[in-house]
Amino acid sequence: MQSNRYSRQLLFGPIQQAGQDKLQNSTVLVVGVGALGTVICNHLVRSGVGKIRLIDRDYVELTNLQRQMLFDENDVKEALPKAIAAKNKLEKINSTTEIDAIVGNVTAENVEELINGVDVVLDGTDNLFTRFILNDCCFKHDIPFSYGGVVSSRGMTAFLIPQKTPCLRCLISGTANDGQTCDTVGVISPAVDMVSSFQVTETIKYLTGNKDVLRNTLHTFDIWLNNQYDIKFANPKINCPTCQTREFPSLKRKVENAEIVLCGRNSVQIHQKTKLNLKIWKDKLAPVSAVKQTPFLLKAEFEQGITFILFSDGRVLVQGTEDTVIARSWYDRYIGS
The missing domain is CATH 3.40.50.720 (NAD(P)-binding Rossmann-like Domain)
Known part of the structure; x- marks a missing residue:
């Protein structure tokens, strides 16, 4: 065959x-x-x-x-x-x-x-x-x-x-x-x-x-x-x-805490944490955003046009901006250190 x-x-x-x-x-x-x-x-x-x-x-x-x-x-x-x-x-x-x-x-x-x-x-x-x-x-x-x-x-x-x-x-x-x-x-x-x-x-x-x-x-x-x-x-x-x-x-370079602008995505990736419990973060973000969880990721949409995509390996995509300063500000506000 x-x-x-x-x-x-x-x-x-x-x-x-x-x-x-x-x-x-x-x-x-x-x-x-x-x-x-x-x-x-x-x-x-x-x-x-x-x-x-x-x-x-x-x-x-x-x-x-x-x-x-x-x-x-x-x-x-x-x-x-x-x-x-x-x-x-x-x-x-x-x-x-x-x-x-x-x-x-x-x-x-x-x-x-x-x-x-x-x-x-x-x-x-x-x-x-x-x-x-x-x-x-x-x-x-x-x-x-x-x-x-x-x-x-x-x-x-x-x-x-x-x-x-x-x-x-x-x-x-x-x-x-x-x-x-x-x-x-x-x-x-x-x-x-x-x-x-x-x-x-x-x-x-x-x-x-x-x-x-x-x-x-x-x-x-x-x-x-x-x-x-x-x-x-x-x-x-x-x-x-x-x-x-x-x-x-x-x-020798560590990528944690690095903000990476993703080509063609109007998004910034922030990889600061080593892991994220998506179920816990769904409960945390539900009062301030529209959340949707799949077996692989958590999506949180904010009224201001910013969306978070959380992955269990600790990565967060901040969508709606390519400005790393703005992305970091949103990240620190809702995800923290």
């Missing part, structure tokens, strides 16, 4: 049965199950990767459906966490792939546990803070990192291998920001599909042993303006704290 499932892939010369067996015995980590992550997971599951560990901190909203292919309107109605909604869909696509879905946030404290036992880490995130945590951890433990980013009609991707290529910190400044995000200039789904497909293709090459045909470039494109470029990897930056001096600075 399984050979029939992958029959067209088995006919592809560089993969065949030997490569398919390698895919079946592989484990990957996908961080972020939004636009990039849903496409990544879809391709990985259909290709027959044996185990996928995925993690996402968010839940499904109506605006996601334009580009996040694993979700539907029912997921929106149920306010399902993206990790759970993705797992539900992926298991229907390929019941032989083991899906380990985690509702949570990647931090310096948990990232090493998350990558334990994986062969490749794939980037489906929307912020450099998390990407640099992944980059540091991958290069510390000699695990390839498949980087991808997309905004508007533009995409960028690179497959980074410790001791073989420069790391992400060598390619992209830690303060790189041209002021454009998916919230300010939007994003079209074909650009998302292209970046994710490049990420998965390089991953499949690596997992099946076809390392001689890896791209070995930083690939960029603008699908709307019909441009694409390959920038050959240069030597790692001298004294790079990740791949040269091996200081791994992002693994």
Whole structure:
């Protein structure tokens, strides 16, 4: 039955049965199950990767459906966490792939546990803070990192291998920001599909042993303006704290008390507590807001246009603002220290 499932892939010369067996015995980590992550997971599951560990901190909203292919309107109605909604869909696509879905946030404290036992880490995130945590951890433990980013009609991707290529910190400044995000200039789904497909293709090459045909470039494109470029990897930056001096600075940063603006969400995430009892907080917030609890989260809507989304792992999304000062003020007022 399984050979029939992958029959067209088995006919592809560089993969065949030997490569398919390698895919079946592989484990990957996908961080972020939004636009990039849903496409990544879809391709990985259909290709027959044996185990996928995925993690996402968010839940499904109506605006996601334009580009996040694993979700539907029912997921929106149920306010399902993206990790759970993705797992539900992926298991229907390929019941032989083991899906380990985690509702949570990647931090310096948990990232090493998350990558334990994986062969490749794939980037489906929307912020450099998390990407640099992944980059540091991958290069510390000699695990390839498949980087991808997309905004508007533009995409960028690179497959980074410790001791073989420069790391992400060598390619992209830690303060790189041209002021454009998916919230300010939007994003079209074909650009998302292209970046994710490049990420998965390089991953499949690596997992099946076809390392001689890896791209070995930083690939960029603008699908709307019909441009694409390959920038050959240069030597790692001298004294790079990740791949040269091996200081791994992002693994030393604590994310608790950090406010993170979420791309395209008009939301700020505050992760200050290690856990939240949703039943208790439902009772606390009910007198001052309209509350709704699901098995995965608690939603509290205030009349002033601010909404809290509480997760049991201690995270709170403050929706209705991208101003971290305002978000912190609301958080301190109702959640406290």
